[in-house]
Amino acid sequence: MNEYVPPLARLVDELSKMPGIGRKSAHRLAFYLLSISDDEAKKLSEAIISAKKDIDLCPICQNYTDIKPCSICTNAKRQQNIICVVESPKDVIAMEKTNEYKGVYHVLHGAISPMEGIGPDNIKINELVRRVSENDISEVIMATNPTVEGEATAMYIGKLLKPFGVKLSRIAHGIPVGGDLEFADEVTLARALIGRHNLFNE
């Protein structure tokens, strides 16, 4: 007999395409899916289709949303003239969890990376420039990742937005809270030193 009957082999193949799911995990998941009720399996299957169908990009901030514009872009309690630029929708979730930020977002869906063939036109930079040019924006906060790609993207966007006279800022880099100075890498420590501020905020 073949290793698996065709429908099972197909399911294993499809599951193992997902990130972090190897053949062994895909087998385990496939057998789990066979063991649960038809209803349960249908729920998962439909959740996949419905997520793909109902979730789209917000026409303003480009974040994932099921209503257009998204609930952040239409929230009157948020400062619509402050834009925080992030690389991915996951970063929006992370920022929201801080309960610190009351402005709005712009999701780039990536960072400029010549190595991976991702240029400025492959991510949502043009949408950001148009947004800044057409609206009364007071500040754009660059919250791209502190990687080579993230820094380059922040600098590139900064140069594009400078002519609009908008305030441009970059989130601080330094020692993580709860972290240990001893184990911090040199670059982070150097950044923390450069970014030092007055102890008493005078």
Next chain:
Amino acid sequence: MNEYVPPLARLVDELSKMPGIGRKSAHRLAFYLLSISDDEAKKLSEAIISAKKDIDLCPICQNYTDIKPCSICTNAKRQQNIICVVESPKDVIAMEKTNEYKGVYHVLHGAISPMEGIGPDNIKINELVRRVSENDISEVIMATNPTVEGEATAMYIGKLLKPFGVKLSRIAHGIPVGGDLEFADEVTLARALIGRHNLFNE
């Protein structure tokens, strides 16, 4: 805003029900599924539904199959009078990989486990007894896992089948005790098969 838009939250919920998939992994998988094409997502979704729809239990050996009876039970080249009793369909795959076994199978879909509330009637033991009583079976090989539950199940079935005068054997403990048949390597499993002994050591 809520942490996630509803269709995404639902997808994360459904994904995190799967074994070995925590919230973090479910998030990663959900964002992956949003990033791929509609076609790709549809393929996975359909593979789940089709596996559930097209795969059923073989009326003879109770293994997963898309044709009834399954290709092993209808294979004239296999010894239809030797039955290897295993706990799960995964064990059939593992046994087949040894290329050592030429008989047929009986899949119990579990082992007797009073701790988990699994009694003899919750697994495919009655089907096995009926099969042995109605057919000319010469040997039944117990290949349940070498765990407390697997041993107990083998002994229980052995006692039920003894009156039929069929030869009863148990695969050898070449497999580490406490281990799982599914993860045994082919050589160990083949050794265990060759070294099988009478269940009652007569």
